[in-house]
Amino acid sequence: MTNQKEESTAIRIPETDVSVYQAIFKRRSAWKFANKAVPRNVLSKLISTVAWAPNHRLTEPWRFFVLEQNSKIRESLAQLVYDQMLEETNDTAKSGAYKAKITEPPIIAYVYNLKGDNDFVTRENYASVVMGIQNMSLAAFAEGITVTIETGKVTRIQGLDELLGATQDLEMVAMLEIGYPDEEPTTTRTPIEGFTNWL
Numbered sequence: 277m278t279n280q281k282e283e284s285t286a287i288r289i290p291e292t293d294v295s296v297y298q299a300i301f302k303r304r305s306a307w308k309f310a311n312k313a314v315p316r317n318v319l320s321k322l323i324s325t326v327a328w329a330p331n332h333r334l335t336e337p338w339r340f341f342v343l344e345q346n347s348k349i350r351e352s353l354a355q356l357v358y359d360q361m362l363e364e365t366n367d368t369a370k371s372g373a374y375k376a377k378i379t380e381p382p383i384i385a386y387v388y389n390l391k392g393d394n395d396f397v398t399r400e401n402y403a404s405v406v407m408g409i410q411n412m413s414l415a416a417f418a419e420g421i422t423v424t425i426e427t428g429k430v431t432r433i434q435g436l437d438e439l440l441g442a443t444q445d446l447e448m449v450a451m452l453e454i455g456y457p458d459e460e461p462t463t464t465r466t467p468i469e470g471f472t473n474w475l
């Protein structure tokens with residue numbers, strides 16, 4: 277790991293034919309992934325976009341824990357998820373479905389926020405982390421990869437922080453499922469005019 281700063285003027289920008297608007301409007305969450313590995317260099321490129329999200333006071337609050345397919349921690353986590361869901365629901369099918377959220381995506385990543393000295397700064401930092409995730413999601417779209425955000429039970433597993441090595445100064449933001457999608461979900465939105473006041 278290097279903590280040496282990069283200059284904004286010196287960034288090497290990856291080539292793509294995908295426009296910003298295509299990425300914004302065509303990016304979709306997906307929950308089924310093709311059996312195709314995401315190369316480490318591509319994944320690193322996607323994660324690198326997070327660092328360029330706006331962040332007040334340059335707190336750089338994003339912390340990533342990446343679990344690749346063969347990660348031993350991922351195996352332990354899958355078992356932890358299964359056991360805790362079974363205890364909660366007494367339902368093996370449901371517990372298996374939650375476990376699959378950990379085992380099936382080619383990559384999962386837990387994203388944490390660095391807490392500030394007060395709630396306001398923590399909130400600002402959190403906003404920056406989420407902007408970083410969106411950077412990554414849009415860049416992923418340009419690579420044909422999906423980044424699906426999860427803030428459900430898979431982010432609230434007892435012992436998760438300890439297993440990942442997330443320290444007390446961090447708070448959970450989301451788990452990301454990352455891979456080449458094997459489905460093309462559609463969704464809807466209300467046009468923004470209904471939520472905009474032009475004064």
Ligand SMILES: Cc1cc2nc3c(=O)[nH]c(=O)nc-3n(C[C@H](O)[C@H](O)[C@H](O)COP(=O)(O)O)c2cc1C
Nearest residue numbers: 303304305306424425426427428429450461462463
């Ligand atoms: C903060 C956040 C948390 C989310 N958590 C979950 C989740 O726990 N489970 C899930 O199935 N989808 C989750 N999603 C994905 C949304 O369901 C998805 O973004 C929504 O259906 C709109 O689809 P789109 O991303 O393709 O536009 C989450 C999205 C966001 C932004």
